[in-house]
Amino acid sequence: xxxLITGGAGCLGSNLIEHWLPKGHSIYVLDNFxxxxxxxxxxxxxxxxxxxxxxxANALEQAFSSFKPEVVVHAAAAYKDPDDWVEDSxxxxxxxxxVAKAVKQYGVKRLVNFQTALCYGRPNQMPxxxxxxxxxxxxxxxxKTAGEQFMLLSGVPTLSLRIANVTGPRLSIGPIPTxxxxxxxxxxxxxxxxxxDFLDMSDFLAFMDLAIVEGAPTGVFNIASGExxxxxxxxxxxxxxxxxxxxxVPIVPPADDDVPVVSLDxxxxxxxxxxxxxxxxxxxxQRQLAWYDKYGVSDVFSHLKAxxxxx
Ligand SMILES: NC(=O)c1ccc[n+]([C@@H]2O[C@H](COP(=O)([O-])OP(=O)(O)OC[C@H]3O[C@@H](n4cnc5c(N)ncnc54)[C@H](O)[C@@H]3O)[C@@H](O)[C@H]2O)c1
Numbered sequence: 001x002x003x004l005i006t007g008g009a010g011c012l013g014s015n016l017i018e019h020w021l022p023k024g025h026s027i028y029v030l031d032n033f034x035x036x037x038x039x040x041x042x043x044x045x046x047x048x049x050x051x052x053x054x055x056x057a058n059a060l061e062q063a064f065s066s067f068k069p070e071v072v073v074h075a076a077a078a079y080k081d082p083d084d085w086v087e088d089s090x091x092x093x094x095x096x097x098x099v100a101k102a103v104k105q106y107g108v109k110r111l112v113n114f115q116t117a118l119c120y121g122r123p124n125q126m127p128x129x130x131x132x133x134x135x136x137x138x139x140x141x142x143x144k145t146a147g148e149q150f151m152l153l154s155g156v157p158t159l160s161l162r163i164a165n166v167t168g169p170r171l172s173i174g175p176i177p178t179x180x181x182x183x184x185x186x187x188x189x190x191x192x193x194x195x196x197d198f199l200d201m202s203d204f205l206a207f208m209d210l211a212i213v214e215g216a217p218t219g220v221f222n223i224a225s226g227e228x229x230x231x232x233x234x235x236x237x238x239x240x241x242x243x244x245x246x247x248x249v250p251i252v253p254p255a256d257d258d259v260p261v262v263s264l265d266x267x268x269x270x271x272x273x274x275x276x277x278x279x280x281x282x283x284x285x286q287r288q289l290a291w292y293d294k295y296g297v298s299d300v301f302s303h304l305k306a307x308x309x310x311x
Pocket of ligand 1 (some may be wrong): 011167
């Protein structure tokens with residue numbers, strides 16, 4: 001299959017590439033490297049990487065007309081600076097609108113969009129079903145929610161995934177790498193009094209194999225384990241893993257722009273796709289820590305081997 005991945009140099013995109021290239025798919029990446037890294041997607045057989053923005057109609061035109069993708073996975077997103085509403089809007093709204101127009105114009109068979117659980121805002125139901133109203137209140141959430149609406153308007157079969165916190169190679173943000181790094185360095189930590197839903201990369205990738213199949217269900221689905229675990233539970237697992245024993249750690253209230261608990265209900269997804277998360281919470285965290293043991297808390301290691309430089 002010919003698959004265009006916007007934002008393919010990012011965490012989810014680059015893991016998809018490492019998973020899909022060996023299966024024989026051809027992949028085209030359009031990424032501006034705002035948060036992704038070129039080094040993790042060296043050009044190997046079957047992979048073309050182009051630097052450019054999805055908010056640039058010419059870059060998209062070039063990608064679609066030259067590569068003629070059958071499937072588009074829309075993973076590009078801006079979120080780096082919560083106060084940069086303009087950049088978030090350019091990428092997440094205008095960029096998404098341009099991608100949505102292009103998939104229709106170029107006859108793409110299937111569009112898969114990645115959405116944040118922040119679209120639900122402060123949910124009034126837990127776990128959150130995929131038909132819960134959206135009420136985002138951050139720049140990232142607001143712009144991603146507008147972008148998702150354009151995706152669903154694209155006129156081609158579209159699947160939009162509201163995704164839990166996926167762990168896996170190159171994860172470099174959030175409590176797991178923070179606790180691992182600080183505890184190894186003998187530094188103090190604190191835990192926010194919040195809980196999140198964690199999904200192992202292998203479960204995410206198994207779902208994505210089903211997501212790109214022609215004729216698979218379309219619409220909006222939650223991709224999650226369905227369980228919320230507290231940040232303190234993560235801290236304890238990291239501390240145990242590093243054989244530091246149980247430690248007292250300050251628990252601080254969630255910040256004003258934070259959501260105390262996010263647990264996504266995956267039951268509709270399980271029914272529609274015959275998929276469910278296989279890796280339990282403890283193993284998910286331990287796999288991540290084992291990855292850091294091997295490769296460090298770095299965001300640049302790639303499992304793709306760059307071709308030798310010619311002299
Ligand atoms: N990782 C998760 O657990 C998670 C959870 C929920 C939703 N998501 C969504 O999944 C997608 C991928 O997330 P990620 O964790 O891999 O983040 P990431 O930051 O690693 O990847 C995003 C990629 O988009 C690229 N990008 C940003 N602006 C761009 C632009 N204008 N044009 C082209 N490329 C651009 C970045 O350089 C980066 O490579 C995002 O849409 C995010 O909202 C991720």
